[in-house]
Amino acid sequence: MNRRHCASAAITLVCALALLTAPVQAMAAPIPEPGPTTTAPPAAAKSLEEVRAEIETLYRKAGAATDAYNLAEEQAEKQSGEIARLTKSIADGEAKIAELKDRAGAQAREQYRSGGLPPGTQMVLSGDPSLFMDGLNQARQGQQATKGMLTELEQAQEDLETYAQDADLNRKKIEAGRVKQAKSRKSIEAQIAAAEKLESQLAEKERDRLLELEQDAASSAQAAWLSSGALQDINREASPAGKRAVAFATGQIGKPYVWGAEGPGSYDCSGLTSQAWAAAKRPIPRTSQEQWRQLPRIPVQDMRPGDLIIYHGDASHVGMYVGDGQIVHAPRPGRHVTLTGAGSMQILGVVRPDK
Missing domain, CATH: 1.10.287.1490 (Helix Hairpins)
Structure with missing residues (x-):
């Protein structure tokens, strides 16, 4: 047993001397191979x-x-x-x-x-x-x-x-x-x-920057929509019922988005538009998809305030056109009823509740 310990100590001493006398080189720390009990390194952070x-x-x-x-x-x-x-x-x-x-x-x-x-x-x-x-x-x-x-x-x-x-x-x-x-x-x-x-995993500055990116994306889409000449012939007056609907919808600006809500303290997107037209004495379907399916469709160039713009290929969002290229809508959880560019999202089509 003593001879084995002496041999082991001698080998250790030789290796230590070799390391001390070898030229110094910059080397990265080795990355362990993932095994059954080893956690793989985290993926690169997303932008x-x-x-x-x-x-x-x-x-x-x-x-x-x-x-x-x-x-x-x-x-x-x-x-x-x-x-x-x-x-x-x-x-x-x-x-x-x-x-x-x-x-x-x-x-x-x-x-x-x-x-x-x-x-x-x-x-x-x-x-x-x-x-x-x-x-x-x-x-x-x-x-x-x-x-x-x-x-x-x-x-x-x-x-x-x-x-x-x-x-x-x-x-x-x-x-x-x-x-x-x-x-x-x-x-x-x-x-x-x-x-x-x-969103909660972001720092406060990152959350602020996230909102800026969201607004920039909407502004870029709106600018592209406007540059296409989409507003060139859109200058029609709202109908009397349309004016009442617009007045109701804009009166909700600042109220929070809550899914499934239809007022009076909060709204989701179609809850806002359906209640606005109910206030104008023109009941319409409750959901954006049914509004798209059931209400008369009109060309974008014939749009007037009070008309509803349906967004995305699945008709999952709706806003009310209020004129000057703007809509009032309830965007999503964490946001409030607001005005934004009508072209800030992918337009599927336009419907008119009082046609």
Whole structure:
């Protein structure tokens, strides 16, 4: 054991002397090979512009999911209203069937009181020609009334069955909508949380610079849109309803964006536009995608204040044109209702609620 320790110490001493007498060279510290228990070196930091683009993508995805959530909510409200209407129809149908059954019972009781003889037999046995003719007319009227009552009863029963089936279908649609809403809500919250996490990791100066980059990108897009001559023929006056809608929308400037909100303290993009047109007494669909799908489309060059500009290929954002190349809109979480250039985002098209 002692000889082995002495040999090991001698080898160590020789190596140390060799290192001390060797020429000095600049060398980088070796990078360990990643192994099962070794953490790989972190990836290169993203540029602020890359972070901005990633945050924008996340918020756009959240916007699309918000549209799906709002649409499911709007459909659920309509279906709930339809169920209420059908429930009343079912109650009315049941009351009508009860009335018809009472009438049928009254006829049966009347026949019993007359001895149970058919009307024709009673008329023959009367021996009075005038009574016979009166009885014949009454019998015909009674037969027609009975036939009509039976037809009415059959129709009432068919209607009642249809109402019940429709109500059940609407309940199933509501349940499916709730499932869809839950999925959309989860997606919205995940996208927003991811975007907020990215932004929270930035220093204060970087966050300020991020806002500048966001504004620069919007300004550049607006400048390119204007240089294309897009505003050359856009000088139309708003309609009376359009003026009321614009007044409402601009009156919300400074209020925060909150997904799913439609006022009065906060809005999402389509919550703002739908409430503005509701204030103008022209109800429109709740979501930007349905606004694009259902409202009349017009060429950009025919745009006037009050019209809605739909953005991005998936129609996931909307703003209201207010004139002079500007829109009022609720941008995204973390921002407030504001004015910005109409060309600051990718324009899908323009719709007019009061065409």
